[in-house]
Amino acid sequence: MIESLMDVRGVRHTALVGPDGKIVAKAGLTETDLPAELTLVAAGRAVIGSLQSNLNTPDWQELLLDVDGGPVLLTPHGNQVLLTAFDDVANLGRVRFAVRRLLGTV
Structure with a gap:
């Protein structure tokens, strides 16, 4: 499922984190x-x-966090959080659209 985010230009990695803080899926x-x-x-x-x-x-x-390694977008998905790390804030619109499409909110 979340592997498709890796096809979005600028995405470095992504992970779906459960409420217990454990990785549910990653790419x-x-x-x-x-x-x-x-x-x-x-x-x-x-x-x-x-x-x-x-x-x-x-x-x-x-929630968008701009940290030393680059921007990170945290998006809720039920009781889980989807983390998407990407290379430049200029790619935020593209990343947000891809995340929303993946989560079915577009």
């Missing part, structure tokens, strides 16, 4: 990258939880 992600990316997802979930609580809103659409 292009090396074992070396794994700990850092899981830390990003955990931190992103904490930020989102705090914002949801403070803004009194139950839903979120996505």
Whole structure:
């Protein structure tokens, strides 16, 4: 399923992370990258939880993090989070469209 995101120009790797913090599916992600990316997802979930609580809103659409290794898009999918790392913020529109198409929200 998520392997199709690797066909999008600029996508470096992607992973679907379950609510327990474990990888459900991945593509292009090396074992070396794994700990850092899981830390990003955990931190992103904490930020989102705090914002949801403070803004009194139950839903979120996505979170873009621009980190040293390049931009990372976190997108909810049920109780899982899809992480998509890509090479340049200029590719954000293309990546967002591909993620939404994959998750069936387009």
